Amino acid sequence: MSAQMIFQIIGGFGLFLLGMKNMSEGIQAVAGERLRRMIGAVTNNRLLACGVGTAVTCLIQSSSVTTVMVVGMVNAGVMTLVQAIGVITGANIGTTITGWIVSMSVDKYGLPLMGIAALIYLFIKYDRVRFTAMFVLGLGMVFYGLELMKTGFLPLRDMQGFVNLFHQIEPTTYFGVLRCCLIGAMSTALIQSSSATLAITMTLAYSGAISYPTAAALVLGENIGTTVTAFLASLGTSPNARRAAYAHIMFNVFGALWITAIFPWYTQTMLWFLDIFPNTQPPDVAVYTDTGVTYPYVMTAIAVTHSAFNIINTLLFLPFIHYVARFLNWFVPEQKKPSAPRLTYLDVRLFDTPNLALEQSGKEVIKMGRRVSQMLDMLREVFATGNLDTDKIELIFQAENDLDVVQKEIVEFIGQIMAGNISRDTMKTAREQLRLSDEFESISDYIVTILKLRLKMRDTNQVLSPEALQEILQLHDKVSDYIHDVDRAVEAEDGDFLRDATSRAAAITRLMKECRSRHLARVGEGKATPLKSLIYTDMLNAYRRIKDHAFNIVEVLAGEK
Secondary structure (H helix, E strand, O other), rough: HHHHHHHHHEEEEEHHHHHHHHHHHHHHHHHHHHHHHHHHHOOHHHHHHHHHHHHHHHOOOOOOHHHHHHHHHHHHEEEEEEEHHHHHHHHHHHHHHHHHHHHOHHHHHHHHHHHHHHHHHHHOOOHHHHHHHHHHHHHHHHHHHHHHHHHHHHHHHHHHHHHHHHHHHHOOOOHHHHHHHHHHHHHHHOOOOOEEEEEEEHHHHHOOOOHHHHHHHHHHHHHHHHHHHHHHHHOOOHHHHHHHHHHHHHHHHHHHHHHOOHHHHHHHHHHHHHOOOOOOOOOOOOOEEEEEEEEEHHHHHHHHHHHHHHHHHHHHHHHHHHHHHHHHHHHHOOOOOOOOOOOOOOEEEEEEEOOHHHHHHHHHHHHHHHHHHHHHHHHHHHHHHHHOHHHHHHHHHHHHHHHHHHHHHHHHHHHHHHHOOHHHHHHHHHHHOOOOOOOOHHHHHHHHHHHHHHHHHHHHOOOHHHHHHHHHHHHHHHHHHHHHHHHHHHHHHHHHHHHHHHHHHHHHHHHHHHHHHHHHHHHOOOOHHHHHHHHHHHHHHHHHHHHHHHHHHHHHHOOOO
């Protein structure tokens, strides 16, 4: 009996965890684009941020993944501390959906769901259908895993040693409540999943091995234990990222402290609330089945207790988000000796959420475009003023070197994402970002090429005539404006820019040819030396190549390449 019990508990627990993972990956693949847009829509509005955190956590089925993702985004500078705290408070509400899934009496549907979903996943090739089937397969695993755990825990109530152990820690006193909280926190910290420990707690209560008050006290501690994941993820990150992790700890610890202080009244209030609804029963009502005595109503009571704790805590915490942010800014000061700057803030913590990881790499691609525009602005100053200041020239060269490294980091980061189990749409987005980063890096190469040609002209004592300089500046301005508009299109993901971009690209090509024709006429009149003519035409060709790469970017946005 003991061996069978252990095998059922371990097998059910493993199925439950694997099911949660499949549910998370499946929904991310199906709704990943929506998740990306939701995270991008987060503002300093605390209610909106809380709503986004709730929705994202409900979808990906893990508050730990959400909080780790938030820590990574704060570390990358993509999200502010106030925004992060708002999302974290919402994540605590979103994670309560696991309790409601566990409390549903749908155990018997686990195997049929697994069988049907597995067949669809294996034999249907359409991505959206396959990943939806993966989600359903995960749901079936969760249901069947819960059924195995419920059956496995039933003999525990007849084991006197186990019963005596939990009698010693029953929350009949304040210190008993604290002991239960501590056990729940330690268990969650070890397993690194509050959903898993919540499922174990609820199935233990279902089997009658523990009482409702004990389960409620354990759940309070599990909310504290889940903060360990985000804390570990924040080690070695920026001060702002550590502040976000500490905000998560503050939220759950302070919430658990005030609830434990009024624990008997809180649990009685939850039971009174349940009694309002006509179809509910007290958690200690037993139901006799073929397998023995069970307590199914306790699972609903635990789910309500868990949800109420997080909702009430969030409502109390939300008005003070800005004050919490100020306190954390004081508590975790900026580093006096900053570490070596990173060229990108691409964070491996986001690999578990590929679409949100691509949101972060997309931000870095946008930064590449802005850097290219800055390089063009500095290059114009070099031409217009004739100021070949060493520091300014070095800035352009350094920017090009930085973009080389940035592109390398983006390629390595996206390569890791593409190696995972992602949908076709996610793969398409990843390839587009790779192409965009390559095009921006190529533009920076040609900007440096033009600068080198200008320096070569200086070193060989060649001087541009006023007409030639005016033509170069006119062409430069056309190309620079074009690049600026392409940057805005990339940031807005505007694929409709293609038609306007096509006509403007053609206009730049015509202007380049006109400049070349006028220059050749000056060469024929003896107004330009052969060396200067060669340098000048190379400059014109470089501007044309910049335009070509910018147009390639627009085609990628429009889905043409």
